Amino acid sequence: MNKIDIRTVNVVQYLQPLREGGSLPAIVKADDGFLYVIKFRGAGQGKKALISEFIGGELARAIGLNVPELVFMNLDDSFSKTEPDEEIQDLLKFSVGLNLGLHFLSSVITYDPLVSNVDALTASKVVILDSLISNIDRTAKNTNLLNWNNELWIIDNGASFYFHHNWKTWKNHITKTFPLIKDHVLLPQATVLQEAKEEVIKRIDKNVITEIVNSIPEDWLLNEGDFLSPNQMRAAYIEFLCANISMIDKLVKEAEDAR
Structure with a gap:
């Protein structure tokens, strides 16, 4: 297996929530120019869900399954201040710090x-x-x-x-x-x-x-x-x-x- 090398990126733009996910993940843009689905540390199951997501995803990759690239995502406190939706505002506030991102696959079904x-x-x-x-x-x-x-x-x-x-x-x-x-x-x-x-x-x-x-x-x-x-x-x-x-x-x- 290749050595695990997880990149860390910074969120630069909050684009849209994915409301079909119970934990309100969202599509964001990072400072590397790519789009990601971000899983928030401040969501329902908190950081433990991020750990499960991370270990499961990297084990899947290790056995040759397709998994979007996983990255660690820094979120600062500026996003919650400009978000009008109260539910999302709280989520962003509680998620300042390191979150988990999955590379966004466009036109996916x-x-x-x-x-x-x-x-x-x-x-x-x-x-x-x-x-x-x-x-x-x-x-x-x-x-x-x-x-x-x-x-x-x-x-x-x-x-x-x-x-x-x-x-x-x-x-x-x-x-x-x-x-x-x-x-x-x-x-x-x-x-x-x-x-x-x-x-x-x-x-x-x-x-x-x-x-x-x-x-x-x-x-x-x-x-x-x-x-x-x-x-x-x-x-x-x-x-x-x-x-x-x-x-x-x-x-x-x-x-x-x-x-």
Whole structure:
């Protein structure tokens, strides 16, 4: 896997909110001249959703899935002062600092299970990825997948790693499988799970996981009420993912049985 090198850019223009997202992400322009979809640290699930989004996205990239470039985005306090919409004004105010951006794909369409095509290997890899990161939000109701240039692109992994909303019990999740995979939108197309598994374990090991987790901004790991230190949280994410990789056969069998 290539070394992870996440760029940091500054937001220079707030363009429009994306109201279909529950957390009110928005299209913004950065100082590199590109457009991004920004996920705000001040939204509902806060910085933990950004961590899930980041780890999930970089793991997806590591196993060869299409993911828009992820960047860290600095937002200053000038935007909230000129925003007329009160809800957005508050969101911008609470999101000053480092947020997460996904490169904006123009003319993209949302994946529709009834009309969009996806090949069996890609579908199988997405199913395994979502088992590994315990992503509860890739269902027919909300696919969190895009079609762009006739290819499937992975977005929105923010509902993964739900154990981090209660660090006191996180160790209980290490030995658990992921029964909710039965609701996965791509499960019917995931017909080569064994082949996909071989590719996943070739590409994801402890070094890859550690490099991704160590790239999480320190600031995202500081939350009022969390009793673990940032280093302890990093160690927990690494331990959780390594445990899931070690029981990947169980996760694959669970998905196959659910199919």
